[in-house]
Amino acid sequence: MGFKFSKEPSCIIQQEKQYVDNQMSLLRPTKYFNAGKALSAKYTLLMTMINGEVASAITNTASQTCHLCGTKPSQMNNIEDVVDLNVNEGSLQYGISVLHPWIHMFGCLLHIAYRLEVKQWQVKKNEKHLVEKGKKKIQEKFRQCLEAFERYAEDVAKLYVREYGWYDMPMSMHKILIHGHLLISSAQLPIGQLAEEAQEARHKYFG
Known part of the structure; x- marks a missing residue:
């Protein structure tokens, strides 16, 4: 196994895919004996811990095109057509x-909410102020929701103890219900942006 820190152009991704495929082809069953019986374990590896960019590269698909059916962004709202695609x-x-x-x-969902007044995917220059207005409105509502979340989370915690007090609350649930509002308000970036998987850690370094 080797480690390589680099950007993710399609050629590099495809090379790594070929390397992994070659390594998997070298796997051999593990054979052993137990109580006089011969047992054999075969290995099947699945390449599923990949993001959309990698999936597009190894299937030779454009980054914004569905690598399963080939649908382009401009076609994705045509539901009657895309459901019948192979x-x-x-x-x-x-x-x-x-x-x-x-x-x-x-x-x-956020971008839709920002554009509710213009109802367009591509915003004209003279309408950008409406989108900015919608964005500020949503951001303010999120701040208000944070206060409501604190009260709601505490109510849920009390409900949990009242109904299931005989079962100790898991630490993860405790953090969300008791400290969630503090974690959200103190985060320098939105929570989702601070929750990258380990495999993405170096991706940001080259971004």
């Missing part, structure tokens, strides 16, 4: 990383 069965093996979709879907 899916590349081979691309299903790469699964989906939950981190980036979570961030992108939430970002999508």
Whole structure:
């Protein structure tokens, strides 16, 4: 196994994919004997801990195009058409990383909220002030929601103890319900941006 710190152009990603495939092809079953019986364990490795950029590169797909069905962003709202498209069965093996979709879907909702007055994906120059106005409005509501979240979280914590006091509260739940509002307000960046997976740690270094 080797480590390489570099940016992620398609050629490098494809080279690494080929290297991993070659290494997997060298795997051999583990054979052993137990109570006079011969046992054999085969290994199947799945390349699923990859982000969308890597999935696009190893499937030779444009970064904003679905690597499963080939749909482009301008076509994705045509639901009746895209549901009938053939899916590349081979691309299903790469699964989906939950981190980036979570961030992108939430970002999508925010950008929709910012644009509710203009109702356009591409904003004209003379309408940008309306989008900025919507953005500030949403940000202010988030600040108000933080205060409501503190009260709500405490109520949930009390409800938990009242209903399930016989089962000790997990530490993760405690942090969210009791200290969540403090963690959110003290974070220098939105929580989602501070929760990158380990494999993304060096990605930001070269970003």
